[in-house]
Amino acid sequence: MISKSMMSGSRKHCFYFLGVLIFVAAWGFVSMRSGRIEITPPRILQTARRNASWRNALSPETTSMPVKSLRRSFSPTTVPGDGKQHVVILASMRTGSSFVGELLANNGDVFYLFEPGLAVHDALRQNGLSPAVVxxxxxRMLPKIFLCDFSDLDFYMEWLAARPLADLLKMAPRLYDLCVLNSTDPKGRCVITPEMATETCQKSDLIVIKSIRVPDINLLLPMVEEKTINLKVIHLVRDPRPMIASRAEALKWEVLDSKWNGVLPGKVQDVLCIYCKYNCQNLELGTQRPSLKNRYMFLRYEDAALNPRAAALRIYRFLGRDGGVPDSVQEWIDSNTGADKPGTYSTARNSREVYRKWRLTLPVEAARAIEKTGQCRGMMARMGYLTLEDKWHLRNMSRPLLGSLPPVNTDVEKYDWVWF
Incomplete structure (x- = not known):
């Protein structure tokens, strides 16, 4: 038998939980009606902030960044929406993202930032914090930038100001314009303040961030589904074989040269497994999740390199710019994509030749090993990259390795029941 005291205790617990539920529901309703975004610190960051090693890592003796500004940037922030169009170029290292980014950066009406994650990386990794914290x-930094709220990002402003002017032009062209006109110091560095960045950002209807530090489109979904941010995603991919060849050159990996022993090093295999897995998942999610309908664009670097004008037109139409590609972007395409200017990180090169240059240098067996790693064969088939048919295929330029893009299922309505 159940005693009366037990029944009474159960009722008390029920009323307690009911009260909690009512409070949570009321709080959620008030938050929704307020029309604001609350950016709360992730659990891992809250733990790090309480840890003594976190405080020691950011002490004045161990970092060149102002500790006060770094700590302020981690505090919760409430920012209003502004109705602007925000864009992330979702890419990986050595996939042509700098080239594609220039198609937007050279539009004077676009507030473009090149890899703001570099500032976070430099500020935190030098103090021994993990990639997860970075x-x-x-x-948490991205929504603040998209909403032109630089009030707590003075560490980022100081990091930009410390860049050489040529780098600043690449990383933040609108801030470079402002700096050159108004505020260079005697040492040739810029004075960039949060107020300057906010004012310049607010004047732009289109805000673009090029990023290679977000491998998974799932991480961007909160901003896609938050109406005040209005985020669109350009998902840029490249054949994994030239991606690895280019990364090996940029990072001085002596693993794919003429002395290659036939086995991909562990770090190369790790890069490939992550790259191919997430690109498959990102394409699947981008074309089937209802909230990404009309907010997701898939672009192969090879298509942009072969026909940059067509790629630029696709991008601007995707962003709702019915006026087409601006003259300034057309001029940049004309003067840079036919140029013959060597350089690992240069964007002023003959794009038609660069996209297939790797075929002359990558060992055939290395190309075959890349094809067999992780989910790369499946990714290549899904995205129109052809595998090698024989040992002569790679060097024979008359035999293509870029095929047509297989049809993509965009009938998202029948998947509505899957998403909660």
Whole structure:
């Protein structure tokens, strides 16, 4: 038998939980009616902030960044929406994202930022903090940038100001314009303040961030589904074989040269497994999740390199710019994509030749090993990259390795029941 005291205790617990539920529901209703975004610190960051090693890592003796400004940037922030169009170029290292980014950066009406995650990386990794912490801080930084709220990002402004002017032009062209006109110091560095960045950002209807530090489109979904941010995603991919060849050159990996022993090093395999897995998942989610309908664009670097004008037109139409590609972007395409200017990180090169240059240098067996790693064969088939048919295929330029893009299922309505 159940005693009366037990029944009474159960009722008390029921009323207690009911009260909690009512409070949570009321709080959620008030938050929704307020029309604001609350950016709360991720759990891993809250733990790090309480830890003594976190405070020691950010002490004045161990970092060149102002500790006060770094700590302020981690505090919760409430920012209003502004109705602007915000864009992330979702890419990986050595996939042509700098080239594609220039198609937007050279539009004077676009507030473009090149890899703001570099500032977070430099500020935190030098103090021994893990990549997970860096990623969390970066993901909290993105909504603030999109909403032109630089009030707590003075560490980022100081990091930009410390760049050489040529780098600043690449990383933040609108801030470079402002700096050159108004505020260079005797040492040739810029004075960039949060107020300057906010004012310049607010004048732009289109805000673009090029990022190679967000591998998973799932991490961007909160901003896609938050109406005050209005985020669109350009998902840029490249054949994994030239991606690895280019990364090996940029990072001085002596693993794919003429002395290659036939086995991909562990770090190369790790890069490939992550790259191919997430690109498959990102394409699947981008074309089937209802909230990404009309907010997701898939672009192969090879298509942009072969026909940059067509790629630029696709991008601007995707962003709702019915006026087409601006003259300034057309001029940049004309003067840069036919140029013959060598350089690992240069964007002023003959794009038609660069996209297939790797075929002359990558060992055939290395190309075959890349094809067999992780989910790369499936990714290549899904995205129109052809595998090698024989040992002569790679060097024979008359035999293509870029095929047509297989049809993509965009009938998202029948998947509505899947998403909660």
């Amino acid at each position: 990623e969390h801080v970066y993901l």
